[in-house]
Amino acid sequence: MNHDYLDGNAAAGELSSILAMDVTTAQSQCANCGATKHFAEAHVYMQAPGVVARCAVCEHVLLRVVNVRHRVFLDMHGMTFLSFGTSQLP
Amino acid sequence: MAIISRGFSGRRAAADVKLPPGQYLTTDFPVLSAGPTPSVPLDSWQLTIDDGSRVLRKWDWKSFRELSSESFTVDLHCVTRWSKFGTSWEGVSLDTLLAEVKTDASYAFVHSYGDYTTNLPLKDLLNKQAWIAFRFDGENLAPEHGGPARLLVPHLYLWKSAKWVRRITLTREDKPGFWEGLGYHNYGDPWREQRYWGE
Amino acid sequence: MWRVGTVVALHDETAIVRTIRLKVPDWPSHVAGQHVDVRLTASDGYSAVRSYSIASAPNSENYVELTIERLPEGEVSPYLTQEVAVGDRLELRGPIGGWFVWRRCQTEPVQLIGGGSGIVPLMAMIRSRSVWRSTAPFRLLYSAREPSAVLYQDELHALSGHDCPVTVTYAYTRATPKGWPRPPGRVDASLIANTTWPANLAATSYVCGSTSFVESIAGLLTASGHEPDKIRTERFGPTGERK
Numbered sequence: 204m205n206h207d208y209l210d211g212n213a214a215a216g217e218l219s220s221i222l223a224m225d226v227t228t229a230q231s232q233c234a235n236c237g238a239t240k241h242f243a244e245a246h247v248y249m250q251a252p253g254v255v256a257r258c259a260v261c262e263h264v265l266l267r268v269v270n271v272r273h274r275v276f277l278d279m280h281g282m283t284f285l286s287f288g289t290s291q292l293p
Numbered sequence: 294m295a296i297i298s299r300g301f302s303g304r305r306a307a308a309d310v311k312l313p314p315g316q317y318l319t320t321d322f323p324v325l326s327a328g329p330t331p332s333v334p335l336d337s338w339q340l341t342i343d344d345g346s347r348v349l350r351k352w353d354w355k356s357f358r359e360l361s362s363e364s365f366t367v368d369l370h371c372v373t374r375w376s377k378f379g380t381s382w383e384g385v386s387l388d389t390l391l392a393e394v395k396t397d398a399s400y401a402f403v404h405s406y407g408d409y410t411t412n413l414p415l416k417d418l419l420n421k422q423a424w425i426a427f428r429f430d431g432e433n434l435a436p437e438h439g440g441p442a443r444l445l446v447p448h449l450y451l452w453k454s455a456k457w458v459r460r461i462t463l464t465r466e467d468k469p470g471f472w473e474g475l476g477y478h479n480y481g482d483p484w485r486e487q488r489y490w491g492e
Numbered sequence: 493m494w495r496v497g498t499v500v501a502l503h504d505e506t507a508i509v510r511t512i513r514l515k516v517p518d519w520p521s522h523v524a525g526q527h528v529d530v531r532l533t534a535s536d537g538y539s540a541v542r543s544y545s546i547a548s549a550p551n552s553e554n555y556v557e558l559t560i561e562r563l564p565e566g567e568v569s570p571y572l573t574q575e576v577a578v579g580d581r582l583e584l585r586g587p588i589g590g591w592f593v594w595r596r597c598q599t600e601p602v603q604l605i606g607g608g609s610g611i612v613p614l615m616a617m618i619r620s621r622s623v624w625r626s627t628a629p630f631r632l633l634y635s636a637r638e639p640s641a642v643l644y645q646d647e648l649h650a651l652s653g654h655d656c657p658v659t660v661t662y663a664y665t666r667a668t669p670k671g672w673p674r675p676p677g678r679v680d681a682s683l684i685a686n687t688t689w690p691a692n693l694a695a696t697s698y699v700c701g702s703t704s705f706v707e708s709i710a711g712l713l714t715a716s717g718h719e720p721d722k723i724r725t726e727r728f729g730p731t732g733e734r735k
Contacts (some may be wrong), residue, residue, distance in 0.1 A: 206703040209727045215588045216529035227591035243591035249731040251327040251371050271489040288327040298532040300575050304567040
């Protein structure tokens with residue numbers, strides 16, 4: 204069994220400079236299989252030319268982040284939605 | 294503006310060899326992956342060349358290994374800045390695989406087992422510039438490095454050398470692959486430091 | 493947003509693990525279980541970023557402690573555990589994470605399960621519980637390679653004597669102390685059954701360590717009846733290049 208992934212916690216720092224809300228507690232729905240889970244549970248591959256977060260159920264790509272010199276690219280088309288609670292404690 | 298960390302230099306080794314711009318020399322072989330390592334049993338492995346609608350050539354592992362292969366030594370350059378010199382491989386040249394293929398396509402779109410893809414001009418696969426490699430450093434290519442077989446195109450950044458290659462589609466139009474669609478350079482020549490869009 | 497912390501103290505927990513205490517003037521406070529990203533920049537602009545769990549409990553003095561293990565092939569951990577000196581400055585981003593956290597308002601039983609350096613965020617939870625004098629029932633199952641690899645040993649031992657103790661169970665995977673009743677080995681179903689909160693207590697479990705450790709433990713917990721949504725996990729692993 205291949206265990207070279209981390210989880211959504213590992214991508215949170217990278218995403219914190221793009222998204223205003225904490226992504227680890229956000230719910231994400233996989234556009235491929237429909238599984239809805241906390242983003243913290245995504246399988247995250249950090250050792251690539253970019254960060255790749257995959258659905259823990261079907262491994263479909265949920266999200267990718269690429270840092271290109273002075274630009275950042277964020278691809279989220281693998282998620283039907285990301286949903287944040289607005290009354291979260293700090 | 295980042296503060297400089299006293300005494301930190303990172304993993305770079307001084308080199309008296311000629312490196313492409315912005316690269317450092319490494320002696321190990323880093324594994325970078327955008328997803329889980331696919332498990333491809335040899336008895337179901339296939340390599341296909343198609344034009345998007347018709348299959349032009351197809352090999353299973355047995356017929357693939359019956360093709361004439363060659364040993365070759367090349368330097369590798371990864372866009373994450375490491376370069377590894379003098380790596381030895383065995384593989385089948387794309388000149389051999391494409392020998393009887395008649396096409397007016399100018400581009401190749403490469404698919405791996407899993408969902409990885411990459412694209413390059415067809416001419417960059419020809420003239421002794423590319424192989425489907427199945428042995429590295431005297432051993433069968435390990436899964437984490439792309440085994441059973443990977444594409445190897447050493448004159449471009451290593452993300453073009455798709456691991457776990459399974460299909461090459463020849464097309465008239467260029468279509469960006471997994472990283473090319475998200476900021477990485479469409480061509481990727483390390484000697485012109487073509488890492489990202491706009492370079 | 494990157495903040496600058498100044499190293500005010502260093503403490504070697506073991507031969508390869510060091511705790512760095514940083515003073516961060518505008519630190520917005522943190523919750524136990526959160527982590528920071530540390531960025532190092534070389535004089536030519538090359539930079540490397542790594543994540544480290546915060547080991548310290550929230551405090552009002554703007555300090556943050558990170559406990560870092562030196563990885564043999566690491567690019568950043570050898571620098572942080574051997575080169576960094578008191579007075580040096582480090583850039584930090586964070587605190588990060590809202591999922592793998594234990595908050596003051598939680599009163600339910602808590603099961604902490606850590607493998608190797610996975611103990612670090614769990615220790616922040618234990619320390620927070622002490623600071624707040626929480627009576628939430630806590631149990632810790634701590635898997636380490638061998639006795640010399642155990643972190644925070646004296647502190648964990650002292651906790652067993654408190655009014656509201658944290659029950660600590662050690663499991664060793666490679667070598668045990670003399671006379672240890674259990675031979676070296678991975679955490680298994682019987683250890684889970686004998687030393688962790690029973691599933692019917694609906695404890696919140698926090699599991700931290702390598703991905704294979706976390707997957708194994710989470711599997712054992714769900715197999716013994718724990719609800720998946722009461723199991724929180726954080727996977728540790730190299731984020732620089734893997735060799």
